[in-house]
Amino acid sequence: MFPIRDHNPSGRTPYVTWALIAANVAVFLTYWLGLPDDRALEWFFLRWGLIPARLMQGDGRETVLTSMFLHGGWAHLGGNMLFLFIFGDNLEDRMGHGRFLRFYLASGLAAAALQVAADPGSPIPMVGASGAIAGVMGGYLLLFPRARVDVLIIIVIFFRILPVPAWILLGLWFAMQVLGGFATPSDMGGVAYWAHAGGFVGGVALGVPLWLRLGGPRFWWATGGQPPNPAADYRLARSRIPVVRRRR
Numbered sequence: 280m281f282p283i284r285d286h287n288p289s290g291r292t293p294y295v296t297w298a299l300i301a302a303n304v305a306v307f308l309t310y311w312l313g314l315p316d317d318r319a320l321e322w323f324f325l326r327w328g329l330i331p332a333r334l335m336q337g338d339g340r341e342t343v344l345t346s347m348f349l350h351g352g353w354a355h356l357g358g359n360m361l362f363l364f365i366f367g368d369n370l371e372d373r374m375g376h377g378r379f380l381r382f383y384l385a386s387g388l389a390a391a392a393l394q395v396a397a398d399p400g401s402p403i404p405m406v407g408a409s410g411a412i413a414g415v416m417g418g419y420l421l422l423f424p425r426a427r428v429d430v431l432i433i434i435v436i437f438f439r440i441l442p443v444p445a446w447i448l449l450g451l452w453f454a455m456q457v458l459g460g461f462a463t464p465s466d467m468g469g470v471a472y473w474a475h476a477g478g479f480v481g482g483v484a485l486g487v488p489l490w491l492r493l494g495g496p497r498f499w500w501a502t503g504g505q506p507p508n509p510a511a512d513y514r515l516a517r518s519r520i521p522v523v524r525r526r527r
């Protein structure tokens with residue numbers, strides 16, 4: 280189950296969202312295809328990934344930023360960029376290009392802060408844009424709680440696209456991160472659940488000033504939590520191939 284698109288068109292070209300996607304892809308290709316072997320890749324992550332224990336010793340402050348542009352594989356990169364593509368354009372549309380970039384980076388800082396606070400002695404490097412993107416999701420939830428998001432549901436060989444309100448999808452996602460954070464031992468590595476939760480909460484908090492400028496509760500009442508623009512309507516085009524009836 281994962282989102283594939285929303286029904287919330289933006290009114291301006293999301294240059295910063297596109298630039299962030301391009302930067303993440305370019306950085307990934309540089310080291311993923313350029314490093315000679317797994318050992319070199321491991322060293323690269325240890326040098327430029329965010330290691331809580333190292334940061335707590337006062338070293339590697341630059342990794343708070345560099346870790347936001349590193350990914351551990353194609354699926355990691357693709358999933359994060361899909362979420363940024365779906366939810367980033369609408370926030371950029373409302374905030375403006377410069378404010379959105381600052382919001383994105385600040386959400387990444389909030390994600391790193393909670394992950395370090397949750398496990399300050401961890402020697403495991405944290406990489407990925409998902410903390411900052413979680414902030415984008417939090418801001419999206421605050422501004423467009425009832426925007427429809429198309430979710431692809433896959434159960435064995437069963438495929439279905441189901442539109443759901445953003446508050447259900449993003450609320451469930453956030454709950455899963457918190458549960459995952461409590462359920463996963465700190466020394467296991469894997470998913471940085473607390474970074475996701477920290478970025479999400481940070482995104483909601485950072486989005487409050489914009490929400491208040493738009494009218495706060497009055498903004499919700501005026502839009503009903505829906506996108507302020509007419510919602511996009513996706514329809515599957517009918518095949519032009521003629522139907523041949525089976526003869527009995």
